[in-house]
Amino acid sequence: MNPLHDLLQPRLAQGPVPASEVMALGLYHPEHGYYRRPEGPWGFAGKDYYTALDLGPLLGQTLALRLEAAWERLGRPARFTALEPGAGRGWLGRDLLNAVSGPFAKALVYVHRDDNPAAKRAAESALAPFLAVHRARFAAESEALEPFLGAVFSNELFDALPAQPWRWDGTRWIREVLTEAGPEWQAADPGEAGAWFAGQTDGLEPQDGSVWCEGLPGLVQSLAAPLQAGLFLAVDYGESADRLLAKGADLRRFKAHGVDGKWHEDLGEADLTADVDFTRLSRLLEGEGLSELGHVELSKWIRTHAPLDRWGGEWMGLPEAERKARTENLLQLTLPNMMGSRFRVLEGWKESSH
Numbered sequence: 001m002n003p004l005h006d007l008l009q010p011r012l013a014q015g016p017v018p019a020s021e022v023m024a025l026g027l028y029h030p031e032h033g034y035y036r037r038p039e040g041p042w043g044f045a046g047k048d049y050y051t052a053l054d055l056g057p058l059l060g061q062t063l064a065l066r067l068e069a070a071w072e073r074l075g076r077p078a079r080f081t082a083l084e085p086g087a088g089r090g091w092l093g094r095d096l097l098n099a100v101s102g103p104f105a106k107a108l109v110y111v112h113r114d115d116n117p118a119a120k121r122a123a124e125s126a127l128a129p130f131l132a133v134h135r136a137r138f139a140a141e142s143e144a145l146e147p148f149l150g151a152v153f154s155n156e157l158f159d160a161l162p163a164q165p166w167r168w169d170g171t172r173w174i175r176e177v178l179t180e181a182g183p184e185w186q187a188a189d190p191g192e193a194g195a196w197f198a199g200q201t202d203g204l205e206p207q208d209g210s211v212w213c214e215g216l217p218g219l220v221q222s223l224a225a226p227l228q229a230g231l232f233l234a235v236d237y238g239e240s241a242d243r244l245l246a247k248g249a250d251l252r253r254f255k256a257h258g259v260d261g262k263w264h265e266d267l268g269e270a271d272l273t274a275d276v277d278f279t280r281l282s283r284l285l286e287g288e289g290l291s292e293l294g295h296v297e298l299s300k301w302i303r304t305h306a307p308l309d310r311w312g313g314e315w316m317g318l319p320e321a322e323r324k325a326r327t328e329n330l331l332q333l334t335l336p337n338m339m340g341s342r343f344r345v346l347e348g349w350k351e352s353s354h
């Protein structure tokens with residue numbers, strides 16, 4: 001059993017621990033956290049979840065088109081930096097670099113930023129051909145980034161940030177905590193979160209509730225600040241703030257391809273996620289000087305930006321197994337009720353200040 005449960009006991013003996021702290025411990029404890037373990041969860045035996053990248057290169061290929069359009073809009077700079085925070089195994093970077101060609105490929109430098117040690121090792125191998133010729137590099141999360149022209153993009157970064165579930169019980173705010181007896185909802189002062197939630201609805205109903213990510217402003221600031229001009233793009237689980245409130249958004253646990261609400265079990269051994277509040281993410285990016293902000297379902301984003309008819313024609317020339325895989329990848333990302341309708345893509349633009 002992961003030692004995190006034992007480490008948590010003295011803390012629980014002193015009193016309830018907010019769910020967001022439990023999530024932070026479960027994912028980011030420096031030694032035993034799910035994203036800090038030396039061994040990754042994606043071997044043949046222990047895979048807990050799959051992302052759009054496990055399904056094939058379509059996301060990376062569409063991203064390549066969006067980044068090339070951003071490069072054109074910036075006036076074709078000689079260097080276009082594409083920073084990927086939360087880059088994990090580096091598969092999106094690999095698919096992006098494989099998809100580009102011509103003068104844009106010469107300008108593009110991909111920067112992988114994620115301190116997850118097991119994922120970084122996997123990325124070293126996925127990105128090896130590009131690292132060798134300096135078309136890709138690693139940046140530690142502590143590295144101060146020089147200002148750059150280009151793009152910041154991520155896949156499932158923001159849903160992996162510790163977040164605190166809150167509910168309106170009809171008269172007051174209650175938050176989810178862990179006690180020695182198990183999870184409970186307890187009254188507490190929601191501070192800024194309460195004001196934000198109340199501002200997103202015409203009237204709170206009992207059981208309305210959402211998740212509040214304390215670390216979001218700091219992360220958004222640190223990512224948007226070095227981008228001198230260009231595209232900000234985030235692919236993530238989530239909704240606009242009013243929809244999250246109405247559905248009573250909560251934390252989720254992914255383990256062995258199952259998903260449930262038992263965020264307090266198997267700490268360090270299970271992935272924990274929280275829906276992303278896209279309204280708040282947009283508002284924070286606006287505060288960092290981004291404009292033209294909007295978010296759509298991933299399926300719509302793919303159908304809008306990928307030349308699917310042309311790609312479909314090209315796939316006809318592939319060997320059967322590969323053609324099937326591409327088609328499957330497309331269906332997963334574009335059909336209703338599949339992955340493409342559970343994810344959203346946010347885009348924003350930063351104009352050069354001079």
Ligand SMILES: C[S@@+](CC[C@H](N)C(=O)[O-])C[C@H]1O[C@@H](n2cnc3c(N)ncnc32)[C@H](O)[C@@H]1O
Pocket residue numbers: 035051052053085086087088089113114115116119141154155156157160161219
């Ligand atoms: C759900 S995983 C997604 C990985 C990858 N993008 C994918 O789609 O397979 C979230 C990743 O975000 C990383 N992460 C969390 N906070 C981060 C931060 N502030 N900067 C960079 N990476 C971060 C974690 O280490 C983890 O590897």
